[in-house]
Amino acid sequence: MNSRKDQLAAFNRLLNIMDDLREKCPWDKKQTLESLRHLTIEETYELADAILDNDLPEIKKELGDVLLHIVFYAKIGSEKNAFDIADVANSICDKLIDRHPHIYGDVNVDNENDVKRNWEYLKLKEGKKSVLEGVPKSLPAVIKANRIQDKVAGVGFDWEKPEQVWEKVQEELNELNEEIKKRNQQNIEKEFGDVLFSMINYARFIGVNPENALEKTNKKFISRFQFLEEAAKKEDKKLSEMSLIEMDVYWEKSKEFFK
Known part of the structure; x- marks a missing residue:
């Protein structure tokens, strides 16, 4: 693994490249916070796919793409004299220190649930009117339901x-x-x-995790169905002309390969 010095040098290299791209590349010069938004969502889903596949080389690649977007947003923020990458980093550092009084203060915790409960109480002290304020409205429904339940459990409603x-x-x-x-x-x-x-x-x-469980089932179904399609194709058969009983023979066989 790289030393902290090498890690910081690599991050500095990325910041310098971002400066160059923003100054010299026609596409990068045109981007705004709004134009990057949908691309960031796409990159996040690609990272999520790599994590579910447990593909470590791909995770590294997709993390780089997400990191680029963070640096890109910070660069645009600095051009607007609103914030820069140091402000972004310090903001999350301050939050982490404030939200972990059992590490940086004198609060005692016994387990993970104590930590989560303290986290939600601290957010209310910071001015949030509801523990559910932090759940994004645009989250997919399964993820949103999971986050809602997790958050209310954090204050003992469970x-x-x-x-x-x-x-x-x-x-x-x-x-x-x-x-x-x-x-x-x-x-x-x-x-x-x-x-x-x-x-x-x-x-x-x-x-x-219900989202992960459902997505793994989606992937399994896709693999099995595509096996069925390929098997039928090899025998010059069309699925639309096959009976369910005929298709089920291939489906059962697919379970040997995709479990």
Whole structure:
């Protein structure tokens, strides 16, 4: 691994390159905070994909792309005389020190839950009116539900045992089933949302990240279905002309390769 001196030199090199690009490259000169936004979201998802694939070389590459965006935003901020990269770094340093009084102060904690609880109380002391203020409105729904539940749990609003949460899941499933029998589409959607919310809550209690779990299942399904497509193609068959029983033969075989 590189020494701290080498790490700082590499970061300084990136800052110098950013200065050059902003001054000399027609594309980089045109960029604004707003124009970079969608690109940053894309880069973040690419990093998330690499993490799920446990592809360390790709993670390194995607982290570089995200770091470039941070440096880019800071460069634009300095041009507006609003902030620069030092302000960005010092801002997060100050926050980390303030939010970790058990490291930089005299607060005692026994476990991770104590840390999370202190974190939420400190944010309220900083002026936030609700522990849920920090949940971005544009987060995907599964991630948002997980963050909402995690945050309210941080101030003690939570179930005590996983069994209680599972009972809630069963209760919500029964309510959904009743609305399906009544064929009330509006209520079906509402109860289905409650089922998902309770399942996400249960995932937290059993140590599963629901977003990661669902995405891994998505990837597995894609791999199995593409195996089915390739197998059918090799036998000059079209899926649209095959029966479900015929397709299921290939599907079962795909499970040998993609588990």
